[in-house]
Amino acid sequence: MKLYIKNMVCSRCKMVVKSVLENIGIDAVSVELGEVELKNDISENQKSELLKNLRAVGFDLIDDRKSKTIDKIKTVIIDLVQNKNNDLKINLSNYLSQELHQDYNTLSNLFSEVENTTIEKYFINQKIEKVKELIIYDELSLSEIAYSLNYSTVSHLSNQFKKVTGFSPTYFKNIKTIKRKQIEDL
Template sequence: MQELILQIKNVVCGRCKITLQNILLRLEIPYTKISLGEVVLPEPLSPGALYKLEEELAKVGFSLLQDKNERIVNKVKSIVIELVYREKDFGFKNLSDILKEEIPLDYSHISSVFSKTEGKTIQEFQNDVQMERIKELLEYGEKTISEIADEMEYSSAAYLSARFKKYMGISPSTYKRQYQKDRKPLDLL
């Protein structure tokens, strides 16, 4: 039999993957792999099983992606999140090269579909995810700005601070002191 790859909207973090895994186990749907925004099944589902899966996914804010463009956007978002959160090692490649490798389409098409669907470029989305990650790390209070700059692969703490201030309107140290809880969930970026 042929495996089935389902793309699932809003599976954007580790807890989302665990939630998806629990749904599959509860419905007794076998799977071979779960990743951000995607699950691989060893075989296609019956229409009844697919309907039950869609119902259960909807209860937790997930949904199956059927539209080709939505699938492209979901894949791009998953890759960007994995890249920013270091959940997958892509080596030292730039984002456009990673996307070309992971999505078997022309990059200009991927970029165009993403921009038309999301109203922002892939780079703007990546910047949004990076800033949310930086805000998260600042709120934890466990790392210095220099350590965060290193982790996020900025050339220096000064460069990170300048980008953060441009994006947020305040410096990282001010944000850290004020501990503003205004992070956005990744599924809303």
């Protein structure tokens, strides 16, 4: 049996969900971002208990098909930005189509309808939040950040950053008091 879980965006999320499952005695075969495969079917009481415990730590079960697809799109984009953005050798639309085994136009229309924004804007917002994170850590130069996030130039990154935040990356670095948004709030 597979369950789909909303708001799983990192390896810590996987650990928390594993812990929740173990605490209520549900055996999982695998726990991946947004998806849990269980050894056995669970009762309605177990599902209710699981839902209660997941919500207590910021997660939720996804039941309908549209929500599952939207969550998969977000999970793929977040994973791409957080873990392998520089490895992207094809455009985002082809990447999403390959990863989700669906036509990009279908994915794009559904995402825009439900989220009131485009996939591209969501992707850019995720990248800008990653840029903010890297600027705050102060371990990489702007050139290294641009390279690691697959920007063609530092100028491209700076222009996109200013368009989204209203600040230049340098100004943002100097003030550092602007708080980053949590991934689920984007």
